[in-house]
Amino acid sequence: MTPGIELRDLRKRFDDHGSSAWAVDGVNMTIGRGQFVTLLGPSGCGKTTTLRMIAGFELPTSGQIFRDGIEITDQPVNDRGMRMVFQDFALFPNMSVAANVAFGLRTRRMKGRFSDEEIRRKTDQYLELVHLKGHADKRPHQLSGGQKQRVSLARALITDPDVVLFDEPLGSLDAHLRKVMQVELIRLHRELNKTFIYVTHDQDEAMAMSDAIAVMHGGRVMQFGSPRDIYDRPTSRYVAGFVGHAHIVDTTVLESNANGVVVRLSNGETVSLTDPAEVSPGQDVGLMLRAEDLSLSSPGEGEIHGVVADSLYRGEYVEYVIELNGDAGVVHAHEPTDKTAFTHGSPVALKVNAQKAHVVGG
Structure with a gap:
């Protein structure tokens, strides 16, 4: 350049x-x-x-x-x-x-x-x-x-x-x-x-x-x-929250190596990422979850769990607002309109796209 x-x-x-x-x-x-x-x-x-x-x-x-x-x-x-x-x-x-x-x-x-x-x-x-x-x-x-x-x-x-x-x-x-x-x-x-x-x-x-x-x-x-x-790959919580529609969930690093990161939510559930972030075990970090990087399924089939708090019809997709178990936070997930709908109050599991989810510091 x-x-x-x-x-x-x-x-x-x-x-x-x-x-x-x-x-x-x-x-x-x-x-x-x-x-x-x-x-x-x-x-x-x-x-x-x-x-x-x-x-x-x-x-x-x-x-x-x-x-x-x-x-x-x-x-x-x-x-x-x-x-x-x-x-x-x-x-x-x-x-x-x-x-x-x-x-x-x-x-x-x-x-x-x-x-x-x-x-x-x-x-x-x-x-x-x-x-x-x-x-x-x-x-x-x-x-x-x-x-x-x-x-x-x-x-x-x-x-x-x-x-x-x-x-x-x-x-x-x-x-x-x-x-x-x-x-x-x-x-x-x-x-x-x-x-x-x-x-x-x-x-x-x-x-x-x-x-x-x-x-x-x-x-x-x-x-x-x-x-x-x-x-x-935002480098801070501010950038992650300002660019796009991301939700930041508080987590603690359990493992970190060249192959990725494992983090634990406050409710004890864990998420494994392929993100080779420069973080250390025991460090408190934010887990950035974008709606397009989450998929909903029946309880027990995903990594983290919650309850449907609301749903918004967006035409080409339905946007679900999910309250995570144990007051671990709130996230949004997009699902195609032709997929089975989840009703208000339904317990759900969320599978995280390990290649796209990302951890950020302060």
Whole structure:
């Protein structure tokens, strides 16, 4: 991986009415050139502040930002060769779609960089790229939300930046348009091979689009890795609980070796995993159980047991809420709708997918 953007011990403190807090608290991250990286987390976790420091809209309190090995920490926004796409579109209402897209080139034309013919050619090229060529003469008020966001994308991309920054760009769209635009962003990233750095609080969005995800909390990166690593091998209870729908059951390690781990629940039941986790016998850990990694059966046929507390019909599957015996915790399990239904209060056994269940520390 060729380093593109590198953040070294990046920190940002905001002073607010006499008190101060770290909005970003020691972020270290290397984003490879051409990667699609998402900063994921709830409101106030520091993801947008980190993005704005990369762009140059905010200066770090301390730490450094490098691009291709050259420090840009104090470099002005206009000299960074990056463009940002915002949630609110920020289109000029009195300009046509074509004029909005061409705006960045026309400001550069004043420096003698582009002729009128070059601007027309590139505008047509990027309108076609975002599937808006037939809308060139329309005004923004004549467009749908998804079309407006495509105009914003084309306007950012037309100046040919190496790095494109996205601050919750799909946040104002409805669920259907969000999914449509996710596919479009994946396509554009693949075709253009630019570095995309994306901010969202939507975990499904992050999982679907990204090469790598930085899960943030309290101004820090809790885990940075591929979507599969983040989902299957979270390194903390926070990440396990935030990404996907996982339930953490308190357990104690009985055995741990190269072949896997055996843990004991508080009710005395045990679960064997093929997860070669770095844990020690006697250590208290959380057992991460995702609904798709559990299967229900009659009592006595599984490893852990409980009672059906509730069931929710989800169309393609039924989601069961299971209270484990001995107040050991609550888990959810998904079962196909065509499988024998379990009624409220039914005792059940759960078989755990030993290859997918995972133990986490603090």
